Amino acid sequence: MSTPAIALEHLSKHFGPKRAVDDVSFSVQEGHCYGLIGPNGAGKTTTFSMMCGYLFPTTGSIRILGVDPFEPGALKGKVGVLPQDAILPPTWPVGALLTYFGQLSGLPNAEQEARRVLDKVQLPETWGLFANQLSHGMAKRVSMAQALMGSPPVIFLDEPTAGLDPKIAASVRQLIRELKGQHTVVVSSHNLQELEELCDATAILDKGKLVSAASMADLTGQMAEFRVQIAKGEVPLLEVKAQSGVKDARLEPNKVLCVTFDGQAVQPEEIITRVVGLLAQRDVLFLTVWRGKKLEEKVLQLT
Amino acid sequence: MTDLQEIGAVWRGETVRATRSGRVVVLLLLFMMFVGLALAVVGFFNKQINAKVEEQAKAAGVDLNDEKAKEQFSEGKKQFLSVFITDDEEMLDSLLTLPLVLLVVFKLTLRFVPLLVALMGFDQLAGEMGPKSIRFLIVRLKRNNLILGKFASQVTIFTALLFVCTLLMVLVARVLNDDFSAKEMAVWTLRLLISSFVLALAYLALTTLCSAIVKNGAVSLVLNIMILFGIWFVALIGEWYRLPGELAETGSLTSLIKDESVMAYARYLSVWHFGQDLLHPDWLRFVTAALMHLGYAAVFLGLAQLALKQRDL
16 A cells, blocks of 8 residues: 555644543545544544644644644645635735735746636636625635645645535535545545545544544445335345345335345445345335445444 | 745735735824824924023023024033933933934834834734634745744834834924934934834834734733833833942942942843933944844744744644
8 A cells, every 4th residue: 555645643632631632543545535524522623733734733643745744834835725714814805815825835826826726616706805705605615715726735624515505515525526536635524425425535533532444435334235225015034135245134214124245255236236136026116225324324323 | 935935925915915904004194193293292392492592592692603502502402311311421412413302202202112013013923823814824834934924024014104204203303493404314314213123123023922922912912012011111120220329338248249239230131221222323332232122033033933833723
């Protein structure tokens, strides 16, 4: 496995007696979209802030692209950040502000880059507006635009869609989707559906501790189980269990058939097709089939 | 991008932002109003005193243009200055060439400078830490460079304010004093500008330090003003113990060790103490005072850098 883009080792942050983050370790592979999940007070933003070099860890270490983010100027040009609760300086016009940020990042054509990223977040019309004239959603997207300036290899997005209307949130999600592969993206969010859709891997935090760090497929059991929403008919459970590769089959509440299989021995598409075919032969009507568990269920189970 | 380029980028950005904001205009107006008011009050009294002197001279049949009368007048002015400004003979001789109105207003203005500096820059960093907008900056540049860039921007703006106000003072003094020659005007403008600039540097750095220590702009301002009072108080204590009455008694045991109270040395802890010599005609005294101000500025800036470097943002 190649060197991770981001590596956290035994990271802790204490605020007086409170342990906001307690011995957290995980790594993010280059080009991955990585989610930070957890309930309020879980330590997501604190972890996020330490990765961005805002907060000093009490113990432990962080490497971003092999460098310590607390070394002066270490993150310059390497990292773009959308901080969750940072307010854009109100007395700057948006265009001038982004150009200023570009100049600070040492971009050769800061103004052109500022216009490019504003186009990217679909807000070119805000160029001349003052930051305090922007709505919450607009300010969020301008903040997102500054994170994209100079196409940094690592992008941190803290709650990128919080408070946005569904249409704008969808466009932001699309933007994140486009970043995947070319950039390493870390997204912190309460929107689990969004993270499930966007992320390759995720870390789940609860009360400052890491409760799980795994690929999304492993976390949601996509390679180990699938579910079928039954509409009508008697499920032949014994026959399903008898299928090769199937480890277990059971009926969950609301007429959901849950099938656990050996992901190493059989491909998901093969086993799903066989079981669904069997159900159809036995006149069992079904509505939908989905792989694994919903992320939400897994998170609720873990936290 | 070198450190210098980073500092330059912050300086440019912050200076443009400051000139756009209303605060600089308000401060300029405030400063000018203060200078204007001081000029009017001092100018009025100056005029009254001159009229009185002329009246008395006329009654006594003395010609004020007479060399002896001029000398007496000059001696009177010197005595006045020795009470209110300094007892340093060399300095007094130098200040005699400066119109009284200009000297008094300038001295008053210098008192006002630290407060004006505090009002101008109290939230340069604290104002970015509270709403966390500093987070947009520190992923892009070194924390040290951010401080230096902001400090340089404050220095630039304040120098412009000083320039305008000093020029105003000198011009008014010229109007009120016919014998204030163009050459003297040019020399004194330069000296007043340099001395007020050097003096302001230390206080600008102090304001940067206060703004780097706390996250709240209002708290930073209060802290700044409290430290200013501290600086003035320590200087005052030092001066107080320098008074002859406080000297150790001649021939006493203490006088073998020291000739003034230990408390008098407290004045060296206060940057304010060195401000007096910034107008001193002796270059050595001037350079020492200027270096002390620069030293204090460097210490304040160093502490500000240390504070920002160590803190969570």
